[in-house]
Amino acid sequence: MAGPLPIGDPAPADGSLPAQAAVGAADRTFHAYVHIPFCTVRCGYCDFNTYTAGELAGARQSDYADVLIAEVKFSAQVIMDAGLPKRKLSTVFFGGGTPTLLPASDLARILEALRNAFEIVEDAEVTTEANPDTVDADYLRELRNGGFNRVSFGMQSAVSSVLATLERSHNPENVSIGVAAAKELGLKTSVDLIYGAPGETLAEWRQSVETAIAMQPDHISAYALIVEDGTKLARQIKAGQLAEPDEDLQADKYELADSLLADAGFDWYEVSNWSRGSENLSAHNISYWASQDWWGYGPGAHSHVGGVRWWNVKHPTSFAAKLAEGNSPAAGRETLSERTRLEERVLLEIRISEGLSVDLAKKVNPDAGKLIAGFIADELVDAKAAIGGVLKLTLKGRLLADSLVRKLLAD
Template identity: 60%
Template sequence: MPGALPLGDPAPADGLLPASTLDDASRRNFGVYLHVPFCRVRCGYCDFNTYTSTELRGVSQSDYASHAIHEVGFAAGALTASGLPQRPVSTVFFGGGTPTMLPSTDLTRMLGAVVDAWGLAPGAEVTTEANPDSVDAEYLLRLADAGFTRVSFGMQSAVPHVLATLERTHDPERVPLVVQWARDAGLQVSLDLIYGTPGESLDDWSRSLAAAIACAPDHLSAYSLIVEPGTKLARQIKSGVVPEPDEDLQADMYELADARLADAGYGWYEVSNWATDDAHRSRHNLAYWQGHDWWGVGPGAHSHVGGVRWWNVKHPAAYAGRILAGESPAAGRETLDAETQRVERVLLLTRIRDGLSTGELDGRGRTAVAGLIADGLVDARAALRGSVELTLRGRLLADAVVRRLLADD
């Protein structure tokens, strides 16, 4: 089952935000994340806030789009009442779960509500996640006609036994088909991969990389498998049914991915993300890493506006009850002080290729940069320009780099 929500302060039922969120608001982009918490089956490694049909007690999947649209209206009213400037939406992202388990008409209605509430900025990015077996050519064409610009397919692997361990249900041979259908519809395409699955060899991973590159997507994400507490996979590892992921092998897999993707014309722009060029980076995810504003719609969705962060109640039934009562679905929130925001900027901006300004560091952090250069973790030329940018070795040890930069905090 999904993990627990974080602790926090009570969230007001009217959703109003403190005056501090107005500072520099007009200079921050605004995005919308819409969480669709439904999956046909629960994958053994996943701890996202998702539900199969047997777990939906007290609410119907067919009503979900209307509930999400209610929250969009609530959000627009709360932001206006809080005094925030009207900002068109720069990015919209439908995540999950599997958003494309819903009819395309539901997704287009939800997008329409966002457009009606705030409008879209010129060139706005509108993405949905999808499983390869959850869409066909007609479905993708309907999304493109409604204003979607991008689709991110959960490929994960091209090797059947790896997909079986992950409990993914699609046929890997379907991936090139859905990519072509998306291209025919005029959509940009991203593929998501996972490496380090128990039983996956370096040759297996090489096959998956080759298959993904052969599809010629605009963007690729490659995430190392993390065994989350409470998941089926964690229980299988604890009982010895499957082996633990090998961290050294995962490092070899990352290096192989970076080399293969570079040879194929993809440049890394975040530790786990590569794109054919800057125009095909995920602008929605960049907004997270760069500390912009977004409202998260749906059960368990997280939001951030001007240093205030909140998260919604998790179960779709509890969420529906709040929304239909005209109340905020937020379960809790926190207001970040200036130092916490600085620490988070160091944590997040270090991960992206554009780097972290050394001005974000305190004296001890700036002193640590020299040692990080000597250890081959930070690029020396970038540091001379006043930017902390990770080398390949630094990307493999990004968490350790951040700890050293924040050693005095």
């Protein structure tokens, strides 16, 4: 289970949204994130809102699709009552947890409920994450027939010892089998990797990246391992049982991944994401980085509409109980100030290859011009693009993206 939810304002039981949510809505796209919080085991590094069978306290996986569909219907009424314009869903993403622990028919039913409530744009990206041990060709075919067109496989590593350290239980050979089966069915594919596990060598990381590339997926994500407070991994490191990730080695691994992926025809479009051409980037993730609107369904899911952000109660039992009473499952919310929305744009937009507007940076920080001159001198941003009005990170800049943001947002 993840850490505590944010501290915010009370969320109204009827889910009603303030007037701000509708301002400019016609100029923003609308998206759905569906959280499936079930896992067979808890990985030692995981801080997501997930639950194993022994932690469900009466909640049943077999009931979950119906509970989610109740929230979909609830959300449609809230959006209509708020006076937001009718917008079709531009993308749908099922994440977890392990969405593919549910029958494919349940995922398809939830997707159909979203389609009935909002409609979905033609050829919209519809993704589910998948544990490679939980899917086969028949399961993937049912997903495709139910309207899914993209599968993101949780690979993490090709090295058994690294998977053991991360407490990932899947068979690494099943990743390539799953990717091949999905491609055969015409589904787009993505593979997720994690680098920096305690004890992982640069050679082992190379093996993982090269193995992922050999599968010829459309998209690869590579995330640095973050040691989250409260996780088993954090306790193991604190106790001296495992070594803390080495920042310099992390940087070497990122540079190696970027080089290998570029040589294989992948383009980076966000600090941790690469795709084979612009047609294969994750449109759903781009919606987050572009501050569009999305409704997050499920326990602990976060939503954002027009600068109004809210988050659901975490446990599946509490979540289901609120909906059964006809109430919003939200635990709290906040209405972002204009300043906060601008700062979040800086935080997000600097991470993408299209870059951050220099004018936006100067709007947030009057001293941005001096800072940008320093970024150019330190080769953190592309000089030509910066002179042209856009901050585009170099490879060195990507490694220090968080530092750049802190400087731009400094008071």
